[in-house]
Each structure stands twice: as C-alpha cells, then as structure tokens.
Amino acid sequence: MAVTIKDVAKLAGVSISTVSRVINDSKPVSSEMKAKVLEAIEQLGYKPNEIARSLVTKKSNLIGIVVTDIGNSYIAEMVRGIEEIGRMYGYDIVLSSSYGDSNTEKKFAEILRSKQVEGIILISETVNKDVIDYIQDFKIPFIYLNKYYIDSKFPSVSIDDYEASFRMTNYLLELGHRNVLYLTVNGEVETSLEKYKINGYKKAIDRLEEGREWIFSAKGFSIEDGYNIGDRIVKFIKEDNITAVFCCQDELAIGLINYCYDNNIKVPEDISICGYGDIKIASIYRPRLTTIKEPYYDIGAVAIRKIIKELDGEKIEDKNTYLPIQIMKRESCKKI
Amino acid sequence: MAVTIKDVAKLAGVSISTVSRVINDSKPVSSEMKAKVLEAIEQLGYKPNEIARSLVTKKSNLIGIVVTDIGNSYIAEMVRGIEEIGRMYGYDIVLSSSYGDSNTEKKFAEILRSKQVEGIILISETVNKDVIDYIQDFKIPFIYLNKYYIDSKFPSVSIDDYEASFRMTNYLLELGHRNVLYLTVNGEVETSLEKYKINGYKKAIDRLEEGREWIFSAKGFSIEDGYNIGDRIVKFIKEDNITAVFCCQDELAIGLINYCYDNNIKVPEDISICGYGDIKIASIYRPRLTTIKEPYYDIGAVAIRKIIKELDGEKIEDKNTYLPIQIMKRESCKKI
DNA sequence: TTGAAAGCGCTAACAG
DNA sequence: CTGTTAGCGCTTTCAA
Numbered sequence: 001m002a003v004t005i006k007d008v009a010k011l012a013g014v015s016i017s018t019v020s021r022v023i024n025d026s027k028p029v030s031s032e033m034k035a036k037v038l039e040a041i042e043q044l045g046y047k048p049n050e051i052a053r054s055l056v057t058k059k060s061n062l063i064g065i066v067v068t069d070i071g072n073s074y075i076a077e078m079v080r081g082i083e084e085i086g087r088m089y090g091y092d093i094v095l096s097s098s099y100g101d102s103n104t105e106k107k108f109a110e111i112l113r114s115k116q117v118e119g120i121i122l123i124s125e126t127v128n129k130d131v132i133d134y135i136q137d138f139k140i141p142f143i144y145l146n147k148y149y150i151d152s153k154f155p156s157v158s159i160d161d162y163e164a165s166f167r168m169t170n171y172l173l174e175l176g177h178r179n180v181l182y183l184t185v186n187g188e189v190e191t192s193l194e195k196y197k198i199n200g201y202k203k204a205i206d207r208l209e210e211g212r213e214w215i216f217s218a219k220g221f222s223i224e225d226g227y228n229i230g231d232r233i234v235k236f237i238k239e240d241n242i243t244a245v246f247c248c249q250d251e252l253a254i255g256l257i258n259y260c261y262d263n264n265i266k267v268p269e270d271i272s273i274c275g276y277g278d279i280k281i282a283s284i285y286r287p288r289l290t291t292i293k294e295p296y297y298d299i300g301a302v303a304i305r306k307i308i309k310e311l312d313g314e315k316i317e318d319k320n321t322y323l324p325i326q327i328m329k330r331e332s333c334k335k336i
Numbered sequence: 337m338a339v340t341i342k343d344v345a346k347l348a349g350v351s352i353s354t355v356s357r358v359i360n361d362s363k364p365v366s367s368e369m370k371a372k373v374l375e376a377i378e379q380l381g382y383k384p385n386e387i388a389r390s391l392v393t394k395k396s397n398l399i400g401i402v403v404t405d406i407g408n409s410y411i412a413e414m415v416r417g418i419e420e421i422g423r424m425y426g427y428d429i430v431l432s433s434s435y436g437d438s439n440t441e442k443k444f445a446e447i448l449r450s451k452q453v454e455g456i457i458l459i460s461e462t463v464n465k466d467v468i469d470y471i472q473d474f475k476i477p478f479i480y481l482n483k484y485y486i487d488s489k490f491p492s493v494s495i496d497d498y499e500a501s502f503r504m505t506n507y508l509l510e511l512g513h514r515n516v517l518y519l520t521v522n523g524e525v526e527t528s529l530e531k532y533k534i535n536g537y538k539k540a541i542d543r544l545e546e547g548r549e550w551i552f553s554a555k556g557f558s559i560e561d562g563y564n565i566g567d568r569i570v571k572f573i574k575e576d577n578i579t580a581v582f583c584c585q586d587e588l589a590i591g592l593i594n595y596c597y598d599n600n601i602k603v604p605e606d607i608s609i610c611g612y613g614d615i616k617i618a619s620i621y622r623p624r625l626t627t628i629k630e631p632y633y634d635i636g637a638v639a640i641r642k643i644i645k646e647l648d649g650e651k652i653e654d655k656n657t658y659l660p661i662q663i664m665k666r667e668s669c670k671k672i
Numbered sequence: 673t674t675g676a677a678a679g680c681g682c683t684a685a686c687a688g
Numbered sequence: 689c690t691g692t693t694a695g696c697g698c699t700t701t702c703a704a
Contacts, residue, residue: 004681015691020683027684030689050450051390052681056696060387062430062451070419071616076412083406083433092451094398095431097419114386115398115428223620254620261622280407281617284559284590286597340697351675356699363700366673388697392680 003044012040023048054116063307064112066096066105067123073280074296075123078145081300082121089308091118102128109135119307121145121300125221127191141310143303147277147294148221149191157302157321161193164292164325165200168246168274171327173204176336177244177272180205181214181236183229183256184248185221197248197276214242218252226255230263237271243336250275250282250291257285257332272333288330295323339380348376359384390452399643400430400448402441403459409616410632411459414481417636418457425644427454438464445471455643457481457636461557463527477646479639483613483630484557485527493638493657497529500628500661501536504582504610507663509540512672513580513608516541517550517572519565519592520584521557533584533612550578554588562591566599573607579672586611586618586627593621593668608669624666631659 005023009016014033021027022037029037040046054060063086067075083093094117096108105128109120119141122131127149135142136154144156172180182201184194198215205211216233218225226247233256236242247253253275257267267273267287275282275291282289302321310316345352350369357363358373365373376382390396399422403411419429430453434440441464445456455477458467463485471478472490480492508516518537520530534551541547552569554561562583569592572578583589589611593603603609603623611618611627618625638657646652 006681016682017684017691017693018689021690024683028689033690047446047450049391049452049681051387051396051452052696053683054387054696055385055391055681055698056683058696069416070406070412071409071416073407073409073412073616076406076409079431080405080407080433083431087432092447093431095415095419095429096423097416110383111428114383116385116387258620258622280409281620284594284617285621286594342697352698353675353677353700354673357674360699364673369674385697388680389699390680391682391697392699394680 002049003046004049005046007044008037008040008046011044012036058116060116060118061091062094062115062117063091063119063121063304064094064096064109064115064117065121065123066098066108066112068100068125069097070095074147074277074294077280077296078123078300078303081297081302082304083300085301086304086308091304091308098124100125102126102131105131106134109138113138113140118311119143119304121303121307125149127151127188141307143306145299145303148193149188150193151191155318155320157299157306157323158193159292159294159325160322162196162200162203164276165197165246166204167200167325168276168292168327169201169204171329172244172246172272172274172333173208175244175272175333178208179212179214179240179242180244180246181216181233181242182246182248183216183218183226183233183252185225185252186217186219194248201246214240221249221251223251223255223258226252227259228255230256230259234259234263234265242271244272244274244333247273247275250277250279250289253289253291253332254281254285257287257289268332268334272336274333278328282328283330287332289328290330290333291328293326293328295326298323338385339382340385341382343380344373344376344382347380348372394452396452396454397427398430398451398453399427399455399457399640400432400445400451400453401457401459402432402434402444402448404434404436404461406431406433410483410613410630413616413632414459414636414639417633417638418640419636421637422640422644427640427644434460436461438462438467441467442470445474449474449476454647455479455640457639457643461485463487463524477643479643481635481639484529485524486529487527491654491656493635493642493659494529495628495630495661496658498532498536498539500612501533501582502540503536503661504612504628504663505537505540507665508580508582508608508610508669509544511580511608511669514544515548515550515576515578516580516582517552517569517578518582518584519552519554519562519569519588521561521588522553522555530584537582550576557585557587559587559591559594562588563595564591566592566595570595570599570601578607580608580610580669583609583611586613586615586625589625589627589668590617590621593623593625604668604670608672610669614664618664619666623668625664626666626669627664629662629664631662634659 098104123145218229278293432444459481554565614629
C-alpha cells in the first residue's frame with residue numbers, strides 16, 4: 001500500500017490537516033512543524049494521491065482530447081501544442097483516437113467526461129453538428145478543431161483561409177503563372193472550408209486581365225487521392241497550358257508530385273505545384289513543397305489556452321481566433 | 337453540480353448501494369428495483385464519477401506514457417498501438433512529452449504516478465539507467481521502449497536488430513552490390529543497438545569472398561545529420577566504388593537522399609540507399625525507400641498488452657519480446 | 673435481496 | 689497556528 005497523508009502525519013507527530021497545509025501551502029504553519037512534516041514526507045517518499053485530491057477539490061487537472069488519428073503528423077503537432085501549454089498550467093492530457101467515426105467521438109468524449117476531465121478538445125476531420133452539440137451539453141470548456149470543415153456557429157482556432165488562399169494565388173501570379181489550377185475536394189460544400197479557399201483563389205484570379213479560373217476536384221484529401229488524380233491533371237496541363245497547380249492540401253500536392261515523379265514529369269521544371277498546410281513532410285520532401293503554413297502547434301496551444309482561460313473564469317469571446325498566415329516559398333514552384 | 341449516485345437513489349426510491357449494484361452488476365438486484373434504477377439513471381443522464389470510483393477501487397484505468405516527442409512519426413505510431421489496445425481493455429492514456437530530457441522524464445513519471453496511473457510506458461531516445469531505476473521503484477508495471485539504445489537488464493519489445501541488419505545486408509548482396517557501406521552513428525557504443533546492427537552487417541559481408549567492410553559514422557540520427565554527411569559519403573563512393581549505403585536509420589537515409597537530390601546524384605541509378613525503421617515518410621518519399629520495417633504500432637500494442645497482463649496478475653516473462661522482421665523492398669535500391 | 677454504515681485519501685470549514 | 693470533523697462520490701462489508 002502506498003504511503004498516505006496519515007502515515008506522514010503519524011511520523012511527523014502532527015494532524016493530517018497540518019500535513020495538508022504544508023503540501024498545499026494553503027495556510028500558515030509554524031516553521032518547526034513544517035520542518036517535521038517535510039522531513040517525514042521526504043523520509044517516506046510521500047506523494048499526494050491526486051485522485052483523492054480531485055475528488056474533494058473537483059479539479060482533475062485533466063484535459064481530454066479526442067483526435068481522429070494521432071498518426072497524422074499535423075494532428076500530432078496540434079497535440080504537441082496542447083500538451084506543452086497544458087503542462088505549463090499543470091494540466092495533463094488524456095488522449096483518445098476516434099479514427100474518424102463520430103459515434104466513437106461521442107463515446108470517447110463521454111468516457112473522458114466520466115474521468116472528470118475539465119475540458120475537451122476535439123480534433124475532427126468530418127462535420128458532425130451532432131457530436132458538437134452532444135459535447136457542448138457537458139457544460140465544460142470545449143474546443144473544436146477541424147482542418148477541413150467549419151461549424152459556423154461554433155468558434156474555433158485556425159488561419160483565415162480566404163486570405164491565405166488569396167495570398168498564395170497571388171504569389172503564384174507574381175511568379176509569372178497565368179493559368180493556375182486550383183485542386184479542391186468533392187464533398188460537403190456547405191460546411192467545407194474549401195468554400196473560402198476557392199473564393200480566395202477566385203478573387204486573385206479575377207484581378208487579372210483575362211484571368212481564367214480552373215477548378216478541379218479530387219476525391220479526398222489524401223496523398224493517394226492526389227496521386228490518383230494525376231493523370232487527369234496532367235491532361236489538363238497539356239491541353240490548357242496550365243503552369244501551376246494550387247492544391248488545397250499538402251497531401252494532395254505530395255501525391256500529385258509523386259505521380260509526376262513516377263511519370264517523368266519534372267516539378268517544378270514542367271509544372272509548379274504548391275500545397276496548403278505545411279505538414280511535416282512538406283519541407284523534407286524533394287522538391288521542397290511551397291505551401292501555406294497552418295501553424296498546427298500554435299493552433300493546439302491557443303486551443304488549450306482558451307480552455308484554461310475559461311476554467312480560470314475568464315470570459316472567452318465567442319469568436320473564431322485567427323492565427324497569422326505565412327507562405328512558405330520553396331522549390332516546388334518556380335518563376336516562369 | 338453533476339448528478340450523483342445519491343440523486344439516482346433518491347429518484348428511484350432505493351438506497352445508493354442498490355444503485356451501485358445495478359451499475360456494476362456486482363450483486364443480484366430484483367428486476368423491479370433494477371428497472372426503477374435504470375429508469376432514474378436514464379432520466380437524469382447519470383454517469384458514474386470515475387474519480388470517486390478509482391479512489392475506492394484503487395483502479396484508475398489509466399496508463400501513463402511519457403514520450404520523447406509525439407511529433408516523431410514513429411513515436412506517434414507506437415502511441416497509436418498503445419492507445420488502441422489499451423482502449424480495448426478499458427484503459428485510457430495519459431500522455432506527456434519529455435523532449436528528451438531525462439529529468440523531465442522522471443518528473444513526468446512522478447506526476448503520472450500521482451495521478452495513480454496503473455502502469456507506465458516510457459518511450460525514450462537516450463540511455464538513462466537512472467530514470468529506469470527510478471520508475472521501476474514505483475512498483476507498477478513499466479515498459480521501456482527505445483529505438484536506439486538498450487538496457488540489457490531491462491526487457492523491452494523490439495525486433496532482432498542483429499538478424500534484421502544481417503538480412504538487409506544480404507538483400508543488398510543479392511542485388512549484386514559488393515561494396516556496401518554501413519552508415520552508423522557515433523555515440524554510446526556500450527548501450528547502443530548499433531552494436532548488434534553492425535555485427536549483422538559484418539556477418540553478411542564476411543560471408544563474401546573478399547568482402548570488405550565499410551563503416552562510417554554520422555553525428556546523429558536525424559535527417560539533417562544524414563544530409564550533412566552527404567559530401568563525405570559521396571567522396572567515399574567515388575573513391576572506393578561503393579554502390580550501396582545501408583543507413584542505420586530511415587532519417588539518415590532520407591537526409592542522404594536529399595543531399596543526393598540537391599547535388600544531382602541519382603538514387604538508385606548512381607547509388608543505392610536503404611534505411612532502417614520504415615517510418616511513415618519512407619513509403620511516401622520518392623524514390624520510395626527500401627528499408628527494414630520496425631513495426632512501431634505493434635511494438636506499442638505488445639508493450640501495453642504486457643502491462644495489462646501484469647495488471648491482471650499474469651506473470652510476464654522477464655525477457656525481451658522480438659517481433660517479426662520484414663524487409664521492405666522498394667525503389668531506392670536497385671540491382672546492379 | 674436490500675440498506676446502513678464505514679472508509680478510500682484528501683481538503684476545508686470550524687473551533688480552539 | 690493547530691486539530692477535529694465533515695464530507696467529495698463511490699464500493700463494499702455487515703446485518704437485517
């Protein structure tokens with residue numbers, strides 16, 4: 001059996017309240033008693049039982065997070081931010097992976113609540129108003145992070161996608177490209193952030209004299225989806241003299257570049273390709289991927305900071321938080 | 337205030353013990369009472385407070401894990417395995433990142449213990465007997481995972497590095513390579529797994545008539561280290577007609593291939609390069625990296641399985657667990 | 673089969 | 689400044 005506060009009290013010859021006071025520094029204790037207690041604690045190697053403590057204080061110092069898949073590098077990065085900042089404020093992280101199933105998301109959120117987590121961060125890749133409502137009903141601080149979709153009624157933290165997309169398109173234009181294709185993804189148009197990104201792209205193109213929009217859709221957001229659409233894109237490139245492809249996600253861009261590699265099309269010599277996200281591989285891959293940096297670490301950090309603020313009683317504004325945009329100019333896009 | 341067992345009892349018109357019995361199904365309860373209780377639970381949306389439960393049962397159903405950095409893809413993969421299997425047995429994961437500092441590892445392990453985790457998994461990248469001893473003193477199930485170093489006295493789960501390295505070298509030989517360079521890393525020779533891997537390489541080379549060993553050291557295990565050693569390797573390649581480089585880690589291999597890319601050396605046309613680990617990027621990168629698969633997910637899965645077994649009172653053998661080896665034959669190495 | 677009561681390890685009034 | 693005591697929400701004897 002582990003050593004408890006009683007053992008310490010007994011050894012130090014004081015009451016348990018005194019021990020409690022010294023470990024929490026909650027009320028003045030005479031220095032001699034304090035010394036005795038500290039001595040006993042040291043001797044016994046006593047560590048307070050946080051579970052017992054939580055039960056009475058109603059503070060578990062736990063933040064629950066349910067992610068789609070910690071194996072995704074951008075999610076791991078968000079979790080890093082959450083964990084590191086959480087720790088600074090004394091919170092530990094309880095992690096669970098839903099693998100994209102929204103019932104699982106619910107179930108895990110439920111379990112987390114049972115474990116008395118003080119707040120929940122959900123990192124999702126699908127839209128599910130249902131799940132959001134469900135978790136909000138817990139009445140504990142809750143942040144919803146989704147790189148692909150938005151729930152307009154629910155604040156989150158992200159970059160301004162419209163602006164980012166606009167800036168990236170402009171960068172391509174500055175590089176001299178005139179026929180820029182935007183590669184988006186089929187799907188829920190209503191809630192997809194693609195709506196904003198496409199508008200950003202359009203705005204930039206529209207400012208061109210005779211600017212023409214080329215929008216194309218992949219089946220999904222994955223590397224494989226990018227690869228699979230390669231042949232159709234390449235056909236387009238040739239027919240319409242496209243010189244740059246702006247992919248709505250880094251994964252698609254990587255997949256597309258892989259397709260090019262496998263088919264002897266040189267990037268950026270034959271075609272410039274850029275992505276969106278700046279996932280880890282983007283700067284490792286050759287050619288290094290030109291992309292928009294979504295600051296995943298910071299997104300996680302800000303998310304948990306919000307939760308902690310709310311826990312501390314600060315009123316958090318009910319607005320989306322936008323983080324700075326950065327265009328990572330690398331070698332996958334060249335001047336024309 | 338959340339709804340408690342008392343509320344349920346009151347509403348159902350029974351004692352709290354009865355409620356407890358139905359939620360735990362621990363003792364027979366008449367079906368009518370049961371019905372009333374279930375009804376009340378439903379109506380109130382009652383969920384047992386796991387913290388309170390833990391306090392009395394002394395089972396937190398929490399496994400603590402301290403990792404070097406969840407941003408590392410192989411670590412994320414191990415965590416996936418841990419989490420997924422843990423969940424199957426009703427355990428939740430509390431995650432913390434040490435960023436490589438062994439005092440932090442200690443400190444976090446300590447915090448986890450306070451949180452009453454039932455077992456600890458430490459994923460480390462350095463050697464520190466100290467930390468291991470410290471955590472073992474907690475007297476709770478503990479698994480130590482380290483991709484780079486070994487503590488011979490402490491069982492872990494991994495592949496047989498000697499055998500893996502032997503097989504990979506043989507594969508290179510089968511491909512027709514005769515001058516194969518092994519790229520290792522400077523450092524703690526005593527505890528490094530490189531010892532075994534180098535021996536595996538040597539054994540394969542030695543079976544060759546006139547086989548010659550070429551062993552070279554990078555400064556560290558990172559992509560950057562691989563890149564930085566590029567010029568020296570290339571010099572060697574030319575002088576000594578090396579046709580294949582066997583890198584002791586995928587990261588080094590990727591770094592080296594990047595160096596080649598940037599310096600117009602074609603892989604695998606000019607030089608074959610293989611890695612060790614099969615990290616996520618290995619199969620995405622072009623050329624796809626030939627490498628040895630270390631089954632990270634499975635390593636995590638087996639690790640937590642061991643912990644759970646121990647928690648269930650099964651005696652676990654005090655031996656290292658070896659997982660199957662697989663050579664991923666891809667395009668970065670070609671026939672000669 | 674049920675309920676009363678003790679107690680898990682700790683904090684926080686409340687007295688003194 | 690210190691100790692006594694009453695819980696926190698739950699499980700688990702022990703009687704009934």
